Structures are given as structure tokens and as C-alpha cells.
Amino acid sequence: MSTREALWDYRNAFGDAFGRTYFRRFGPGVAASVGIGTYLGEPTPAVDDASREAIELALRSGVNHVDTAINYRAGRAERVVGEAIRGSPIDREAVVVATKGGFLPFDGDRPDDPGAYVRERFLDPGIVDRAHLADGAHAISVDFLAWSLDRSLERLGLDAVDCYYVHNPETQLAVRSRDAVYDQLEAAFELLERRRVAGDVGSYGVATWDAFRVPTDDAAYLSLGEVLARAEAAGEAVGPDDTHGFEAIQLPFNVAMADAFTRANHPAPPGADADGPLSALEFAHESGLSVVTSASIGQGDLAVDGAIPADVDATLSGETPAQRALNFARSAPGVTSSLVGTIDLAHVRENVAAGTFDPLGANAFDAVFE
Template identity: 35%
Template sequence: MSMARALLLRACRSTCSSAAALQDRFQDNLCRSSLRALCSLATASSEPASAEPFPDTATPGLIPGHADSAGTAQYAQRIGSKAGPGHFRQFRAGGQLGDLVVSSLGIGTFGGSETEEVDRDYIKTITKGFEVGINFIDTASNYRSMRSELAVGRSLAKAIEQGIVKRNEVVVCTKGGFLSYDYRESVEPHTFIEEKYVKAGLFQWEEFVGGVHCLSTPFIMHQLEMSRRNLGLETIDIYFVHNPEMELSIVARQTVLSRLRNVFAALEQAVKDGKISRYGVSTWNAFKVTSGSKNYISCEEMVNFAKEAAGSDNHHFKAIMVPFNLFLQDVANNPVQNIRGRRLPLLHAAAHLNLNVVASSPLYQGSLVKGIAKEAKDKFPELGDSRTDAQCALQFSRTTPGVMTTVTGMSKLAHLEENAAIIECPATVRS
């Protein structure tokens, strides 16, 4: 760890609570969101009908195309001098896809209540984000009982219609793995799972782990199709397998790895079918814990699965998502990934494996939006004298070597305006 980053870490320790407690809280929130949604199936929604309802997920007519080299480069050129040096980066894709140009800051959609008001807030935020220099959007089928995916789709469709962006300028990511509940449905939970998933052949009860998660190939493919409809997109740019490590605490390792191998094969086929452009793995613990941990997953092994699935080195496993922030720096410092016989931190390992790293939780679930020590804030003079704690935390993440894009939740326009203010500042990678 560099001296500067060691100082930053020490400066933050006094303002953050236990790392383990915060990690557990995030994992609990993610699982509870699925459980809450499942329990809500028994109660019909009391929310009044929206004046502008979301389209039904079965509505045909998906937006064609996907993010590509020319479009994303054109977007960066149009933003031009409004973005500081280093804000736009090359997302390594290779092959026929070509590299993408992506913003160093992305919009996440995990937080917020399951209401139309929050939907509208996200639409405003995402639309404004497109205007100020953000072309990377992250969501998941289980976020806010599908409402987040629907809001992203609605935002992009409107932005395209209004001429704010073109489809090939924006990178849209989503995830599958957790049970997704459609907020418009109302049915008894056991009946919902039995009828919609088990009897439909999407998974067996023994494949439904912890009451919230599943890696059966039919289930993941079903979730992918559902996400395409929710987003209204013919092709999803990056499809992440969502937190596969949570099954490792309950299911035998070889069983979980076998499921992942099968899912990768199906995702390679989805690329051929034009349903996704590339895929990845989104984790919380898997890539930063030691190999002796139950939750450990080897990046190198995942790449080998992808090569096997593609039948060559020309695979489409191109991204991983990991938590990284001022307080939680494991992926930059802990040499736990074994790459060709060498033990390296995740960020170094990803570079060797040609994987793009998306950093999540840069504000550590809100713990870094206030109270950062002056010693830490002084490390970011490029942000100006009025820099906020949140801006410093985001700058730390996006200027760390090996981080492609930093995604943070922005459900409020005020959050977007504060966070996006750093776009005009230099984002030169630090040592």
C-alpha cells in the first residue's frame, strides 16, 4: 500500500464503524430486499395507479443495438471539455466488439423504496447523468422488485427519443441470481415459487439457496429474458452473475462451480444470440477473501470457465464488480488471487486476466458521505476548496489504478449534482 493510501485509510478509520459490520449490513440488505419482496407477494399493492404506468414486461418492441466503440467514443467527444482528463476510459472488450469508452463514474439503482416517486427520481437522475457525462448505468432484476430495471429502461427510451443519447453511446448493465419479484403481482409466496419456477422447470427446490438465490442455468436465462423486457433492450451490454459466493456457505463448492460453468456456457450462447454483448461476475466477498475461505472464488478459474465455454481464448467474460472504497481496500492490497502461480491483489489479477473492474459501494452505504477526516480530504486538492466528503470518496475510487468505473447509487437529483461535479476535475490515476 502506498504511503498516501495508508494515510487515507488511517484517516477514515475514526469515522467509519466496523468494516465487518458494514459488510454484513450490505449483504443483509441485499438478501432482505428479495425476502421482503417475496413476503409482499401475499399482499396486493395499495399504491394508486400511475398516470404514466410502466410498460408490461411482455410488450414487444425492444430497442435494437448495443453500446459500441464508435458510439461511446462519440459520446465522450460530445461531452468534450466538460469532462476533466481521465474521466473517460477504455473498457477492454477486444475481438469484434472493440473497446468501449466509458465514464469513470456510473449510476447505480439499488436504493430507494418501491414507489412511483422513487421511479420518477431515478428517471430524472439518469437523464441528467446522460447530459453531464455519465454513460454507465448499473441495475439488477431484484432491485426494488424490478422497478429499478423498469426505470432504467424508461429513462433510456426517453433520452433516445429526445435526442439526448443514442443507444450505442450508453453501457447498460444488469444482474441475475437473486429471486426477482414483480411488484405488480400478488400471490402466496410458496405458490409463486412452485408455479412460476419449480413447475416451469426453472429450478428444483434444492437449487433455491437460502430462500433468495439460484444459479440453475434455466433460472438465469429466464432472468436474462425478463431483464431484456424490463429494460426494453434487444441487447444488454454487460450481464453480471450476481453474488454467486453466497451459495458457497451452504452448497458444496464443486456443485456451485459446476453451476457457474454451465451458466457461463449459456451466457456465451446468449452473446451469439445477440441478447447480451458481454458478461461478468458481481461479488461482495468472493474475490477479496483468502483461498481458505468458503466464499472464495478464483478469477483465473472463472476465466478458464469462459474459455471453455467459448471454445477458445476469444470469450466474452469481460468484467467483475467488487466493493472498493476509502475504508474497504482489500481488492487493491490483499494478495489473495493466484495468477499463474503468483498471488496478487484482485485489481492486479484482473489486469493480468484482461478483466475490467467496476467498483461498487464507493460511499460504503452512506458511511463516507460525512465525517471524513481533514487529513484524508487534503489528498484531493484537484476537487477544489469546497469539495465534499462524498466527492473525495468517489475521487479516491475512480483514480485508483485498475478501477475502470465507480458505480454509486443516485436516486436523487441532488446526489447526482454533487457527485457529478467531480466529472470536470482531473481523474488521473494515482500511484
């Protein structure tokens, strides 16, 4: 698991090469505000090798935040992340490793009959109860998440992960009520509190696609205030004190998907200096939660000339569209780290170099939306 001392040592080793606020508070110390994701790519040995090289290069270059999930690349992504970390000259304690549980994972390749695979691997052995399954491939029941975390640690080959996300809980809203999903999350958080006490996870959070950025009347909406309240209740229930380990949220954010900043859809937390509801980013900031952005360059769509509106593009620093898009995401108030997935070494270097440019200040970022 990462430690404060090792994270700060990493920052001191690399910090002078980057612009202001490149390293930001995360977990017990600080981490790079550019992270490497592992979602994209076919489940093949060739992509395994390329991904491993990309992660190793990122770690050696000033990126010490690696994000994955049990289901990414048919279950291969976690194995590659673990191999890259173990093979890196960078101290494991200087790296923030995050993974996720929620989607039923394959085991190295895509089966010819996914339905039969789910039945034989998960339903018949009792790892997942059919009543807990949504869309045929998603569950956040306590038993399944416990299995998922154990499996993730095994695949990663690590003793602990720094942040464990409950993955896309809004998927469950297709088959059960919002209150029932909040109840599921509270039970999941109690599990993660116990695993935090046991030393298996440093912290936990929720990774979403729609839940925190859609309007309140959208079928996929979840309230950050209610989710945080359930984490607080879990912390009180598990102990050993009344604190909790809910520390981060992950959501998509980029110049074309900015509603986590522009849409005020979460009731302000107690004590907040606010006259009305807040955006997801504002709520997270007021509540002391780290925000990690996914789709930071639109899965490559914003890495081409003309993809960023010209008036916005003119305000951003960076030599390439990808760098400017990444720096837009890093500039949003409340954002801790922005993820970019790649297996191309040239793109790793390009993404790292984005951090040598300063992000927009708060006033300049606000002015983009005026």
C-alpha cells in the same frame, strides 16, 4: 447495444468538461468512470419517477454507464432504466447498460409471503429446481439464468444488454462445494456465450460482494483465476472461435473497504510479472478485465464530513466528501468505473462533478497505504 463509434462520439461530446482519464476503456469503446446505480430505493411509483429523472440527468451530463439488476427495487429498477434510456436524447448505442441475474426477483412489489411467492412463481412452474436454490432466493442454474436474461430484456425494453453479470455466485457456497459452484459458473458462461453469439449480450462477467476480496480460507471465497479459466473453457466449447466474452467483474471498493486492492488472495495468471498472489484489482489488470466498483461511497456513509480518514482525505480532490470518496475509488489501479446510486438530482450533479477533478496517480494512491 453500445457501439465503438457511438461511445467515442459520447466521449468527444463530453470529455472536455472532465478531468484526465474520466473516460476509460470499457466494452467496444470507452465509458464514463462514474456510473449510476439503481439498487437503493423503495418499490414505489414516486421512487420510479425520481430514479427515471436521475438517470436521464446523468445521461445528459456525461455519465453513460447505467447498472441495474433483475431483483433491484422488487423488479422495478430495470423498467425505469429502460424508460430513461428510451426517453433520453442520448443515443442508446452510446450507453453501457449492465444488469444481473442470480436472485429470484419480485414483480413490482414485495409479497406478503415471500416463501409462497417463490414456490408459486418459480418452483412449481419449474423455472427453478429446488436443488439449485440457495438461501431460498438465489440460483445460477442455466434454465433460471436464461429465464432471467429474457425477463431482463423484456423489462428493460431493449434488444440487448452490454454486460450481463452472474450475481453474487458466492451465495451458492452455502449449499454446495466450491468446485460445484465453479461448475455452475462454467455452465452459466456457456449459456452467456451462446447469448453473446445471438446478440443478446455484448459481454458478461461476475458481480460479487465477498467472493473476490475475502481471504482464501473464507467460506465465501472464489478464485478469479479459476473463474476466468471456466470462462475460457466456455468460450472454447461454444465457439465460433476460442475467444470468450468474460470481460468484467464488479465488487465493493471504497476507502473503508479497500481489501480488493490490499489483500493478495488470487494466484497470478500465466505470464504475469509477479512473485506471488495478487489482489483482485491487480489480477483483473493483468488479465485485461474491467473492474466496476459498487458501494463506491459506502452507500452514503462516506458522504459526510469526517468519514474519510483525515490523512487520506487531504490527498483527494473534490469539493465535498462524496466527491473525494468517489475519486478515491476511481483512483485505484485497474478500476474502470465506480458506481453511485442516487435518486436525488442534486446528488447526481455532485457525483458528475467529481469527474471534473483528476484522480490520484498510481504512486500517490500507493502512498495512501504505506
